[in-house]
Amino acid sequence: MSEAESLGHSVSVFYAVLQRDLRLAMRRRGEAALPLAFFLVSTALYPLGVGPEPHTLRLIAGGVLWVSALLASLLSLQTLFAADHADGTLEQMLLSHEPLWRVGLAKVCVHWLLSGLPLVLLSPLLGLLYQLDGEALWMLPLGLLLGTPVLSLIGAVGAALTLGLRSAGSLILLLVLPLCIPVLIFGAGAVQAVDSGISASGHLSLLAAILIVTLMGAPVAMAMALRISME
Amino acid sequence: MHSAVANWRIFSLSAPARFYRVTAWLNPWLWALCLVFTFAGLWMGFVVAPTDATQGEAYRIIFIHVPAAWMSMVLYLAMAFWAVLGWAWKVRMASMLARAIAPTGAIFTLLALWTGACWGKPTWGAWWVWDARLTSELILLFLYMGYLGLVASIDDVRRADHAGALLALVGVINVPVIYFSVRWWNTLHQGASISMTAAPKMASTMLTAMLLMTLAFWAYAFAVVFLRARAIAIERESDHEWVMALTLNQQNAQ
Amino acid sequence: MNYDNLHDLWELGGYGRYVWPAYGLTAWLMIAEPWLAARRLAKALSQARQQTDEEEG
Numbered sequence: 001m002s003e004a005e006s007l008g009h010s011v012s013v014f015y016a017v018l019q020r021d022l023r024l025a026m027r028r029r030g031e032a033a034l035p036l037a038f039f040l041v042s043t044a045l046y047p048l049g050v051g052p053e054p055h056t057l058r059l060i061a062g063g064v065l066w067v068s069a070l071l072a073s074l075l076s077l078q079t080l081f082a083a084d085h086a087d088g089t090l091e092q093m094l095l096s097h098e099p100l101w102r103v104g105l106a107k108v109c110v111h112w113l114l115s116g117l118p119l120v121l122l123s124p125l126l127g128l129l130y131q132l133d134g135e136a137l138w139m140l141p142l143g144l145l146l147g148t149p150v151l152s153l154i155g156a157v158g159a160a161l162t163l164g165l166r167s168a169g170s171l172i173l174l175l176v177l178p179l180c181i182p183v184l185i186f187g188a189g190a191v192q193a194v195d196s197g198i199s200a201s202g203h204l205s206l207l208a209a210i211l212i213v214t215l216m217g218a219p220v221a222m223a224m225a226l227r228i229s230m231e
Numbered sequence: 232m233h234s235a236v237a238n239w240r241i242f243s244l245s246a247p248a249r250f251y252r253v254t255a256w257l258n259p260w261l262w263a264l265c266l267v268f269t270f271a272g273l274w275m276g277f278v279v280a281p282t283d284a285t286q287g288e289a290y291r292i293i294f295i296h297v298p299a300a301w302m303s304m305v306l307y308l309a310m311a312f313w314a315v316l317g318w319a320w321k322v323r324m325a326s327m328l329a330r331a332i333a334p335t336g337a338i339f340t341l342l343a344l345w346t347g348a349c350w351g352k353p354t355w356g357a358w359w360v361w362d363a364r365l366t367s368e369l370i371l372l373f374l375y376m377g378y379l380g381l382v383a384s385i386d387d388v389r390r391a392d393h394a395g396a397l398l399a400l401v402g403v404i405n406v407p408v409i410y411f412s413v414r415w416w417n418t419l420h421q422g423a424s425i426s427m428t429a430a431p432k433m434a435s436t437m438l439t440a441m442l443l444m445t446l447a448f449w450a451y452a453f454a455v456v457f458l459r460a461r462a463i464a465i466e467r468e469s470d471h472e473w474v475m476a477l478t479l480n481q482q483n484a485q
Numbered sequence: 486m487n488y489d490n491l492h493d494l495w496e497l498g499g500y501g502r503y504v505w506p507a508y509g510l511t512a513w514l515m516i517a518e519p520w521l522a523a524r525r526l527a528k529a530l531s532q533a534r535q536q537t538d539e540e541e542g
Contacts, residue, residue: 157401161394165384174380175398178373179405182412189419210408221401228393277494278487288497292507299511338518342511349507353500451515458522465529469536478534 013098017106024083025114031079035115036122039072043126054131061130062140062191065123066184069144073115073151074176078169080111080159081226094230100223108149108156108219116148136195143187143200146207150183151176153218160225183210245324247464248473254457261457265450272443280436289353292346293437298445300343300368302452306336307371310378311403314396324460326392327467329399330382331460335452337375343368363417367410374402388467 025032046064047057084090093103123140132140158176162168190203244250276294283290310332317326347365348358359365378395385391433441468474488494497504 157397161381161398162384167384171380171384174373175377178370178377178409179401181370182405182408185412185416189416206412217404221397225394225397228390228397231387231390231393280487282487282498287500289500289503291497292504295508295511335518338514342514345510346507349503353503455519455522458519458526462522462526462529465526465533469529469533474533475537475540478530478537481530482534 014102014106017103018109021107021110022113025110032114033118035072035076036118038075039068039119039122040126042068042071043129047129057129058131058195059192061127061132061136062188062195063184065126065130065140065191066144066147066188069119069123069148070151070177070180070184071173072119073112073148074155074173074180075169076111076115077155077159077172077176078162080107080156081163082168085163085230090226091230094226100226101219104156104160104222104226105219108152108222111156112149112152116144116152119148120144132191132195136191139191139194139200143190143204143207146204146211147183147187150207150211150214151180153214153222154179157218157221157225160222160229163226163229183207186210245322247324247327247468247471250324251461251464251473251477254461258454258457261450261454265447265454268443268447268450272440272447275436275443276440280440281434286354289350290437292350294440294444296343296346296350297441298448299339299346300364301445302448303336303340303343303368303371306332306339306452307374307399307406308403310336311396311399314392314399318393318396323467324464326396327463328456328460329395330392331456331463333375333379333382333395334459335455337372337379339448339452340368340372340375344372361417361420363410363414366413366417370409370413371406374406378402 043065046060050056050060081090084093094100120141123144124137127137127140155172155176158172159168161175162171165171186203186206190200190207193200193203244253272294276291280291282288310329312329313325313332314329316322317324317329344365347368351360351365352358378398381398382391382395385394465474465477495501495505
């Protein structure tokens with residue numbers, strides 16, 4: 001087919017997978033809302049453990065909220081490929097001519113829309129619980145907006161590597177969390193910086209850079225991992 | 232071209248049979264080297280090197296802390312290298328070597344952390360400080376644990392090898408990023424930024440002792456990794472001719 | 486010589502209780518690890534031997 005046709009075709013594959021996975025997820029709305037629920041509950045636990053002193057909470061806000069977001073968005077990774085793997089759809093995708101990375105990227109988008117974006121939207125509210133206000137409060141969703149896609153991308157590589165394994169859930173966390181540490185450091189650091197009156201532009205630039213590089217590398221790694229897992 | 236590659240495979244160490252033979256011959260020498268360097272290093276470090284002015288006798292932990300940390304990092308790179316070689320070029324022995332390296336690397340990481348804590352308590356008053364080097368070492372331990380956990384969870388040998396290779400490759404690429412971010416994080420939170428590497432000005436005898444211990448750890452690592460690699464080779468290739476010949480020879484020798 | 490006697494070497498000016506556990510665990514692990522690896526090799530060899538015997542006999 002001509003270049004324009006093939007471009008249109010490949011883009012449509014991306015959207016086809018995107019729409020399909022979204023539709024499937026919407027059928028299980030409860031399950032889709034779990035990351036958000038986890039985010040909320042785990043964030044509420046820290047003050048119960050640490051004490052409600054406002055100054056302390058303000059100090060730990062960035063770190064706590066980012067760690068909670070990290071865990072919340074990674075917990076739903078197991079199911080990323082599981083359903084398609086179980087019913088053979090994934091193998092079909094492997095055998096087809098479609099570049100696997102595009103399919104993977106579509107799935108990651110769905111994961112982010114369901115696990116990452118809700119966290120971004122809810123985070124200012126939770127930031128208020130931690131006595132954040134002003135610019136620091138908005139640094140939270142801004143950083144998460146840049147960071148959560150990275151978490152979904154790296155997490156998807158982990159999900160692909162652990163496809164079909166018994167202990168996939170905890171294994172994914174073990175594999176992926178160390179790799180997410182830079183995002184955590186810069187994201188939480190951005191909140192703390194602004195809270196102390198320093199600019200967070202450096203943090204945000206680094207987060208953006210990490211996002212770009214991950215966008216370039218992770219889909220390919222994910223495709224390689226899927227091939228390995230289905231050898 | 233194909234026969235040239237095949238010939239190379241037979242005559243290089245990438246053939247498991249040859250690897251086994253050569254490393255079995257090498258190992259006693261490696262152990263001997265390890266012992267010699269250890270004695271020399273410890274003699275240099277305890278008997279010859281002077282007491283440090285600021286840290287007293289506590290600094291002598293450096294003779295195992297630094298070599299252990301160094302080996303932990305080098306072995307991770309080696310593990311990733313051999314794993315990717317085995318994955319990309321389908322060299323069986325390379326994959327086996329990577330699997331053999333992993334536990335040793337993890338142990339050195341553990342030792343680096345343990346000796347770091349033992350050094351930190353008398354010197355800085357705390358069993359653990361979140362300085363850049365120690366924190367990065369801790370993250371390296373997590374990377375090793377991830378690799379070991381992954382390959383242990385996959386029953387199919389080839390899938391385990393290749394999955395581990397991809398994970399190790401991703402890890403190696405990330406290590407500079409992680410180290411940079413941890414360094415940056417550490418300098419930001421100035422309160423906790425006591426550096427373990429603000430080592431005393433090293434007398435040349437101290438440096439020599441450290442070098443000797445590093446060589447000792449190198450010899451050890453080669454010896455133990457080769458040993459484990461031989462075990463893996465036998466486990467995987469037990470139905471290959473060379474293994475059968477080997478066991479028959481051993482029986483005849485007995 | 487840095488130390489007058491063995492007791493001084495053990496005490497290390499009070500730091501002995503940090504230095505020797507450090508060296509102790511290191512030594513212990515660097516003996517246990519090769520020992521375990523050797524055992525693994527021996528087990529692999531004996532299993533291979535068994536397999537060869539089964540196929541021969």
